[in-house]
Amino acid sequence: MYLIYLLRRDLRVSDNPIFHHLQQHSKFSHILPLYVLPPNQVEVSGFLQDPGSDSPYPQARSRLGNFWRCGPHRAKFLAESIWDMKQSLKERGSDLIIRVGRMDEVVRQILRHQEYKGKVVAVWITKDWASEEVDEERMIKRVIQQEGDGKIDWKVWDGEEMLLHDNDFATSDPAQVPDIFTSFRKSFEPLRDNIRSPYKPTSTQLLPLPSEIPAQAAPFSIPASLEEFISALRKPVEDSGFGPPILKPQGASTAHPFIGGETRAHARIVHLIVSGCISSYKDTRNGLLGEDFSTKLSAYLALGCVTARQINAYMVAFEDGKDLPDFRIRFDSEMTDFSKTQGSGKGENKGTAAVRFELLWRDYMRLCMRKYGNNLFSIEGLRGQRSNRDSKNKNDSDSSQHWSDLSSPETRTSFSRFLRGETGTGLIDASMRELALTGYTSNRTRQNCASFLAKWLGIDWRLGAEWYESMLIDYDVANNWGNWAYVAGVGNDPRGRDTDTGGRKFNPVKQAWDYDPQGQYVKAWIAEFEEVPSKRARKGERGWVDVLFQAWQVNDIFQKSTDVREGEVIDKLKKLDWVNDPLVKIKYQPRSEARTF
Numbered sequence: 001m002y003l004i005y006l007l008r009r010d011l012r013v014s015d016n017p018i019f020h021h022l023q024q025h026s027k028f029s030h031i032l033p034l035y036v037l038p039p040n041q042v043e044v045s046g047f048l049q050d051p052g053s054d055s056p057y058p059q060a061r062s063r064l065g066n067f068w069r070c071g072p073h074r075a076k077f078l079a080e081s082i083w084d085m086k087q088s089l090k091e092r093g094s095d096l097i098i099r100v101g102r103m104d105e106v107v108r109q110i111l112r113h114q115e116y117k118g119k120v121v122a123v124w125i126t127k128d129w130a131s132e133e134v135d136e137e138r139m140i141k142r143v144i145q146q147e148g149d150g151k152i153d154w155k156v157w158d159g160e161e162m163l164l165h166d167n168d169f170a171t172s173d174p175a176q177v178p179d180i181f182t183s184f185r186k187s188f189e190p191l192r193d194n195i196r197s198p199y200k201p202t203s204t205q206l207l208p209l210p211s212e213i214p215a216q217a218a219p220f221s222i223p224a225s226l227e228e229f230i231s232a233l234r235k236p237v238e239d240s241g242f243g244p245p246i247l248k249p250q251g252a253s254t255a256h257p258f259i260g261g262e263t264r265a266h267a268r269i270v271h272l273i274v275s276g277c278i279s280s281y282k283d284t285r286n287g288l289l290g291e292d293f294s295t296k297l298s299a300y301l302a303l304g305c306v307t308a309r310q311i312n313a314y315m316v317a318f319e320d321g322k323d324l325p326d327f328r329i330r331f332d333s334e335m336t337d338f339s340k341t342q343g344s345g346k347g348e349n350k351g352t353a354a355v356r357f358e359l360l361w362r363d364y365m366r367l368c369m370r371k372y373g374n375n376l377f378s379i380e381g382l383r384g385q386r387s388n389r390d391s392k393n394k395n396d397s398d399s400s401q402h403w404s405d406l407s408s409p410e411t412r413t414s415f416s417r418f419l420r421g422e423t424g425t426g427l428i429d430a431s432m433r434e435l436a437l438t439g440y441t442s443n444r445t446r447q448n449c450a451s452f453l454a455k456w457l458g459i460d461w462r463l464g465a466e467w468y469e470s471m472l473i474d475y476d477v478a479n480n481w482g483n484w485a486y487v488a489g490v491g492n493d494p495r496g497r498d499t500d501t502g503g504r505k506f507n508p509v510k511q512a513w514d515y516d517p518q519g520q521y522v523k524a525w526i527a528e529f530e531e532v533p534s535k536r537a538r539k540g541e542r543g544w545v546d547v548l549f550q551a552w553q554v555n556d557i558f559q560k561s562t563d564v565r566e567g568e569v570i571d572k573l574k575k576l577d578w579v580n581d582p583l584v585k586i587k588y589q590p591r592s593e594a595r596t597f
């Protein structure tokens with residue numbers, strides 16, 4: 001009696017509802033854990049046996065911008081996470097079988113295999129509410145009905161990847177999810193008391209694999225090593241198609257050097273607690289540079305390498321001064337408790353509370369995706385549906401807003417400059433370059449970039465969301481599209497669009513002065529600024545930091561410079577197109593106390 005377990009964004013053995021269930025009530029003799037790389041989301045031509053041949057699938061590119069849907073940074077993190085899961089399953093007497101193809105086709109092939117005919121009694125998967133995954137589930141169900149003679153149990157399990165549990169919501173009807181986060185949040189206060197514990201640790205021995213494993217169907221083959229696997233995923237998508245490679249400044253180092261997988265996720269959480277980063281998170285979370293200003297757990301969460309409830313369990317152990325939770329996974333921590341960590345045993349602190357708060361935002365974005373479905377991907381976002389539903393809200397949809405698309409050459413040029421970080425607005429350019437070079441950029445700069453594209457440039461915000469999908473290591477359907485819609489003013493932001501009543505439009509120059517007052521972040525990511533001197537401006541005057549934030553001002557600011565070195569830097573900057581011709585010029589003078597440099 002075989003079970004096929006189809007894994008998607010649940011790449012973990014611990015706190016996994018299916019493994020948990022199997023531990024208690026298994027009627028099966030064997031399990032086939034299967035990960036299928038979906039060719040519509042991940043480019044699979046790197047797996048062709050004959051690299052010169054054509055893939056049977058169209059390239060995995062986005063709808064509007066034609067970007068690779070899974071770019072090189074996430075491709076690597078995904079490969080590492082899959083491999084880590086493979087290792088963990090091997091240690092438990094099983095394995096993760098990797099295949100390329102549409103999931104329903106792969107399932108059909110297996111069900112028709114001689115060794116499997118009549119033996120497969122169940123096919124299980126965990127729920128994913130994104131529309132492509134919902135379609136995928138429908139197609140697999142059809143295959144099971146066609147091939148299984150009514151004898152195969154098809155079950156879609158609750159993925160349990162949220163902080164809160166579905167059964168803890170007042171209603172299971174997604175339509176009842178409040179359109180304002182604060183109203184949602186208030187029904188779960190105090191949050192810490194409303195979070196369930198993760199499941200008990202998964203056994204160190206799992207049911208074995210079936211004796212025969214159906215081969216990967218032609219024309220693809222699956223590499224045997226992690227290095228080859230990474231290369232097969234990355235190689236085809238290394239060229240984004242947007243001009244020559246972006247120059248990496250010499251001193252720039254990624255804020256996200258982390259390796260994918262469940263075991264690394266747990267090691268990261270322990271590091272965050274022991275180093276005190278979790279406790280200081282509330283004060284540092286708007287940081288721009290470095291590994292530890294925020295948790296960098298998003299990519300692990302996005303692939304289900306760890307659950308929000310597991311993160312909470314570690315924080316509770318720290319707050320209560322108890323032993324580390326035991327998830328029985330291979331990770332090299334010698335720690336058994338947090339007793340020597342400052343703040344241990346002293347209850348919830350500002351930092352741990354703020355992490356819980358952000359994880360609740362994540363839940364909220366997921367619930368909004370359930371509520372609004374495919375509207376999340378429409379130009380009117382969540383607002384379109386709402387205004388159709390309720391004619392009183394007609395004005396709310398703000399049909400006066402017209403975003404430009406790539407049909408006009410001017411928009412194509414502006415958009416390509418935005419992607420390459422050549423707009424002439426320093427904070428935006430630094431973030432877009434950091435993103436392209438590393439796959440990560442902070443929440444603060446994400447908000448600014450989204451606002452810049454949608455509100456300053458007036459370009460269709462979905463192009464930005466697609467680019468983020470391509471580039472981000474931590475891409476997550478609900479979080480990405482939900483946040484883009486929110487900032488563009490068509491999501492669940494009560495302040496809405498840029499109207500007379502004051503919609504949310506970030507001023508990226510003010511934001512740079514507020515969050516990067518010495519221009520260190522901007523300088524770190526824009527290679528052309530490497531030689532800009534770190535020199536204070538005279539009191540009451542403008543100086544180099546003003547240039548970092550809006551380089552077109554360089555002429556004005558340094559009319560009378562007599563310093564030879566400065567003169568050389570100025571001359572070089574004046575030769576750059578994006579310095580002479582910025583996409584926008586923003587008038588902003590910082591308050592004198594903001595001008596620390």
Ligand SMILES: Cc1cc2nc3c(=O)[nH]c(=O)nc-3n(C[C@H](O)[C@H](O)[C@H](O)COP(=O)(O)OP(=O)(O)OC[C@H]3O[C@@H](n4cnc5c(N)ncnc54)[C@H](O)[C@@H]3O)c2cc1C
Nearest residue numbers: 294295296297298358362443446447474475476479480483
């Ligand atoms: C335009 C835009 C696009 C975004 N795209 C994504 C995306 O594709 N994937 C993604 O995970 N996050 C996305 N975010 C949310 C947020 O920027 C990232 O979760 C965060 O920067 C990841 O870094 P971290 O793990 O260090 O976050 P931390 O600040 O340490 O936060 C802890 C966790 O809380 C959750 N979280 C934090 N902020 C948000 C938020 N605004 N919305 C929902 N959950 C949040 C994340 O799971 C995060 O890992 C986006 C935000 C914006 C403005």
